[in-house]
Every structure is written in structure tokens, then in C-alpha cells.
Amino acid sequence: MPTKTLLIPTPDGPADAFAAFPEHGVRYPAVLLYMDAFGLRPELERKARELASHGYYVLVPNVFHRNSPSPVVDLPEHIDEASRPVLFETLWPMIQAHTAERALRDADAFLAFLAEQAEVDGGPVAAVGYCMGAALALRTAAARPDRVAAVAGFHPGALVTDAADSPHLRFSAITGEIHLGLAEGDMTPGSLDALDRALTAAGHTASTEIYPGTVHGFTMSDTSAYDAKGLRRHWDRLLPLLERALGRG
Numbered sequence: 001m002p003t004k005t006l007l008i009p010t011p012d013g014p015a016d017a018f019a020a021f022p023e024h025g026v027r028y029p030a031v032l033l034y035m036d037a038f039g040l041r042p043e044l045e046r047k048a049r050e051l052a053s054h055g056y057y058v059l060v061p062n063v064f065h066r067n068s069p070s071p072v073v074d075l076p077e078h079i080d081e082a083s084r085p086v087l088f089e090t091l092w093p094m095i096q097a098h099t100a101e102r103a104l105r106d107a108d109a110f111l112a113f114l115a116e117q118a119e120v121d122g123g124p125v126a127a128v129g130y131c132m133g134a135a136l137a138l139r140t141a142a143a144r145p146d147r148v149a150a151v152a153g154f155h156p157g158a159l160v161t162d163a164a165d166s167p168h169l170r171f172s173a174i175t176g177e178i179h180l181g182l183a184e185g186d187m188t189p190g191s192l193d194a195l196d197r198a199l200t201a202a203g204h205t206a207s208t209e210i211y212p213g214t215v216h217g218f219t220m221s222d223t224s225a226y227d228a229k230g231l232r233r234h235w236d237r238l239l240p241l242l243e244r245a246l247g248r249g
Helices: 042-052 084-097 100-116 132-143 167-173 189-202 228-246
Strands: 003-008 015-020 028-034 057-061 120-130 148-154 177-183 206-211
Touching: 003 042, 003 100, 015 042, 015 100, 028 042, 028 100, 028 132, 028 228, 042 057, 042 228, 057 100, 100 120, 100 132, 120 132, 120 228, 132 148, 132 167, 132 177, 148 228, 167 189, 177 189, 177 228, 189 206, 206 228
Parallel strands: 028 057, 028 120, 120 148, 148 177, 177 206
Antiparallel strands: 003 015, 015 057
16 A cells, blocks of 8 residues: 655644555545654554555644654653553653644645645545544644545544633534544543533534443554554444545546
8 A cells, every 4th residue: 555754734834644545547536644653653654554454645744843743752662551651751841742723724725735636636625633643633624624524533532621712512513424532531521521411502414422341542452542443433433434425436
């Protein structure tokens, strides 16, 4: 399967990225895949390849590009609970600095880049995110409903906050179908209720599902949070969503 390591022009400098797509010489619907907090790495490249094998051009940008090209932190081969505190000493300031304003500048640049690729068709795209990337996917869908036909987030973080720009307050701007796959304990009952009420008020075709027996990060096989059944359920929800919204390449 063809893959590329890319540099995407953004208003704040080039963002390194990974892309995967099928090798058939035709154009494909695009999926913008937002990383989790641990960043662009082989685990996300494997997910991109798997998605691409179903007929999509998949772009995985490094959203911490203002700090460093990938990898932005020295990751162990397997991320266990003992290694997380040290990693987040470096990662947490990057997460906090990645404001909604930064995220939307990037989103416009990523969507513009996709529109220019010879392997990408001219139709709508999907935005998919993991952990912090789920909020980025939702922000992208809300800011560009003309371009984003579906959005999915898995073991999401910070979807409901007290901030005036909390992602859940922008659901009414999204026009595409939404799926949110939560781990047990990802959200408090109060936050989950606020999320569901915001989705209902926006009148969306949306599903919010707690994946049984999972913990935050369950899709990531390079972490101790990995759950094979949870990952399979994630594919079982994501692939039909993409097919409904985008068709197949």
C-alpha cells in the first residue's frame, strides 16, 4: 500500500504528516485522522493503513508541529501506566497550548491540503479522532460543515468543559453523522448527560456508546489500555459510518 511522509503548509509553519491510500490509480474519499496525545507514531500509521485498505485516502497530521516534528516525545515501545507521568510532563503543556484557535487554523490547512491531492476525490471528507483528537475532529466538523460529512471520536477527552468554546457547545453547527465511542469512566455522569442533551438539542443523527470493559485509550495496541474487543467494536462502528457518509473508493 502506498504511504507518504508529508509536510503540510499551515499559517504557523509546516506540519509533518503521514498518508496512506490504496494503490489502484483512482481517487478516493478522504479521512482526516487526528492523533491521540502520544502523537503520530507507528500505531497510528497502522490505523491509517487499515482504513486505507477499505478505500480511503487517510491523512494523519502531527498537531504538535509547532513544538517538534514527530515524534514529539521519546516514547517507549509499550506505553504502560508507569511511563505515563513522565511522558505527560512533556505532553501536557503541548496539549494545553493547542487552543481551539490553533486547531481551526490547522483544520483549514489540512482540508485545503486534502483538496489538492491527486489521489483524493472532490467529495466530502470524514474527521476521526482518538483521545484529544476526538475534540479536534468535532471542532473541524463544526467549523467546516460544508466539507465534513461524518465525524467519529474514540475514548474522547475534554468534550464537555466549562469553557465558552467547549466542543459540545458547537454540535449544532455539525451537519454530518456523529459516533462517539467512550471507554468506561471517560466521562462523569453529569458530563455524559450534558453531552447527550447537546446532541439531542442539535437534532443530530448521532450515537454515543460506552464500550463495555474498556479503559481510556482502548484502541491503542502500543499501550496498556489496549482492549482487542474494544478495538474490534471501534472498527465495527467506524467503517459503516464512513461507508454511509462517503461511500468507498
